[in-house]
Every structure is written in C-alpha cells, then in structure tokens.
Amino acid sequence: MAGAMLDIRLAESGLDPAAELAAFASAHGGAGGIVSFLGQVRAEEAVEALELRHFAPLTLPGMQALAQQVWARWSLAGLLIVHRIGLLAPGEAIVFAAAAARHRRDAFAAADFAMDHLKSESWFWKREKSGGEWRWVEPRAQDHADLERWN
Amino acid sequence: MARLLFLGRLEDIAGAAELHLPLSVPTPLADVIARLPDDLAAAVVGPRVRLAVNGVLCADRDRIVAVADELAFLPPVSGG
Secondary structure (H helix, E strand, O other): OHHHHEEEEEEOOOOOHHHHHHHHHHHOOOOOEEEEEEEEOOOOOOEEEEEEEEOHHHHHHHHHHHHHHHHHHOOOOEEEEEEEOEEEOOOOEEEEEEEEEOOHHHHHHHHHHHHHHHHHHOOEEEEEEEOOEEEEOOOOHHHHHHHHOOO | OEEEEEOOHHHHHHOOOEEEEOOOOOEEHHHHHHOOOHHHHHHHOOOOOEEEEOOEEEOOOOOEEOOOOEEEEEOOOOOO
16 A cells, blocks of 8 residues: 555656645645655756666665665654756756655655665665766765764 | 666766666676676765665665565655
C-alpha cells in the first residue's frame, strides 16, 4: 500500500518546489500537517554552477529503500522526495522533500530523518564551479554526525 | 572488455568517467586494479571507496572479474 503514497523521483531539469508542494498537499488533503524541506544552490559566494552526478543502478533504488524505511518508522500519509541531477545554476532547487502526516511531529521527524540520510547515504556526487574551475565537494563531518542522531 | 566507471573525484584522477580494459580471461580484481595507473590504483582501493559490479554493491575484494563486467568505483557521496 505504501507504494502509492511514496513519490520518489530524480529530476533531470527544472524542479519547481512550489508546484511540487501544491500537488503534494492536494494529494494528501486528509493529512493535518505537511513538513517540507527545500535544498537549493547557494546564490551567494562565488559558485557559478553546480553539477550533480548519480549512478543509475543504485541512486533511485537507494532513495526508494530510504523512503520505505521512513514509511515504516513514522505514521505518515505520504512522502515525497525529488532530487535533481545534472547542471544547476545558483538559486535552483537541488532537493525537495515533504512528509504528510495526521500529526505534525511525525511529519517533522520523517522529513528530518529523510534529509539526513539522503545527504549522507544516497548515491550522489556534487561538484561546484568557481573561478571557472570545477571541484568535487567532499562530504562534511557534520553530515555523519547528523546521521548518528538517529541511532 | 571490462568497463570501469569512476564516480565523483575518482573521475578527475582517472582523467575520464569510464575506461575500457581488455580482459581475455576472468581476472582477480587486484590484478585488474594493478593494470591502472599508480595514482588511480591507489585511489580506488581506499577504505572509503565502494565497488559495484554490474550495478550491485560488492564488498568482496577477492572477486574474480568476468571479461565483460562493469566495475563502478564509488567514493564518499555528497548529495542533498
């Protein structure tokens, strides 16, 4: 049954968080609370572009497995995760996650858990262009610490 | 012909996202890696680099590589 309530996708272009949230809220009109998270390319600093690579055999299946884990852990009406791949400009959305639940605490916790695991365990590699040079972004120690919170 | 894929920063070390390596017989993984340039060979055996064989994660570093296998070397991720 969870399948219909889990909407897990990769987007090769134009991720529109407002449209995603509107559609998700409409699909889960019976939920009392929806919590969403938007990750976007920082428009400050000197970053000219960002690229997200993935490994098709593992990336989406891994996100789906994460969604099943979230679904099993909290009482949710729906869960949405959309992650961009490809080239992104400053200000563009990288990831949008939303959890719908009867009670808000489930929705907050589910979205938080999903994002911590998405950042540390999903199969994405990010590189940034600044000063005309591309450089791979290394994982931060904080990402690992964030994950430990759930154990 | 084995296909070797290099994700993330490993692509920069390899100089390409993908290398093809002719194998005439099934070959131990360590021997396949030994045929790579030294810096790349050292990078792909790092403790934090995972291996996927034909799209499936593989923890067995003694694996025998089939002549047409796809090996993907996956460094630590940085998504979100």
